[in-house]
Amino acid sequence: MRSLRRATLVAALVAVSALGACTEELRTSATCPGLCPGQQVPILDTVIDPAVVLDTTVQPFPVLGGESSLLLAARGDTLDVRAVVRFDTLPRKYSPINDTLTAIALVDSATLAVQLKRTGASLPATIFLDAYDVTDTVAADSAPLALLPYFTPARRLGSVQIDSTGFRDSLAVKIPLDTALLRSIVTDTLRLLRIGLQLRAVGSAEVTVTGSTGGSAAPTLRYRASADTAVRALTARPFSKTPVTPIGLAGEFQDYLIVVRAPDATAAQRFVVGGIPGHRSYLRFDLPSWLTDSVAVLTAKLELTQEPIRGIDPGRTFVVRAHVGLGAWELTDLNRAARLLAPLGTFITDSLVLAPGDSGIKRLEMNGVIRQWRTVNGRRAVPSVLILRPEIEGVSGLAARFYGTDAAPALRPRLRVSYVPAIRYGQP
16 A cells, blocks of 8 residues: 555656646747647737728717716816706695695795716816706707707706815705796696706816716705695606607606717817717727637737827826627618627726827737637628727717828827747647
């Protein structure tokens, strides 16, 4: 038994020694062709140029009504963004103490509660948040600018002054509303209420409002229907009745942005990501099959040359993420293709931190996705497309612009790759 154990131990030591020797051979390039094939593996570098064969900018993103947060911006002639919150269903009856349900004849202590968040832009010491009745049942739901004429003093429901010195990250605000105007709306059983929000300040101001999907932080309309304080106040949450078709679309219009004025970040032979309305960049690649099918890619960095934008906050940064496009090769609607995305972090985890005023080469690591673009029977099963988008869309006017495929060779997108040839394993 003792001899058997000794023999087993000796065999194990021999195996470990052989394995250790092979590891060292790989590092020192000594010979061990049977057990450690390919110990002399060259690492090759190359630049694929052109790598991108189509680039374009598509917008708007998020689509109208798809904003999770609502940007409010008052930045002079540069940026003017407002928001609309719909209350198409209002409480019009209440329950007095020890009485039956009764139609509302009185409206008192009316407020609109919203949650504001800072965006990173500086704020003046004092800002104002105004609320307007912008109800128009004739204007098309998809034409928010048609509501712009309703932002007038005669239709102002209320206003609140905010001291921004105590405004750190988020701030709950209640806008007192004109009870006489609100009473005329509530007592008219056919009347809808759609409130327009506008930021006002001496100087530039920019904040976001938590939208209708924000749970308890969503905009909330509150008013009393009785002078008896024992009777509970009534509340209404964002709700939209239109458009009627297709079914379910009305929910997307509970709140949305009105972009009155915004800088145009687009330019010829360039593609853009970010801004208001939000832009996404669509990049289609055409890589050689030897790269996707025949070698082991170690690193693959997409090199993009950024051109500075001297507009809003050129030194403020924002994050850009890359998604693998899932639209079929036959899909020609690139705006729709820019919405069919693999989940964030699938095949590509790198990101870019950019400022609008930046310039020069920006690099995005994408070696993980190269392996997914291999050919099967002469065809790539996954379209070789990347979509660049801001990590959070529609919450600032920050944008980045890059030279496209039609630019000079030194400026256009290219792919810098390090790889090793395919390793053929020998027989031990």
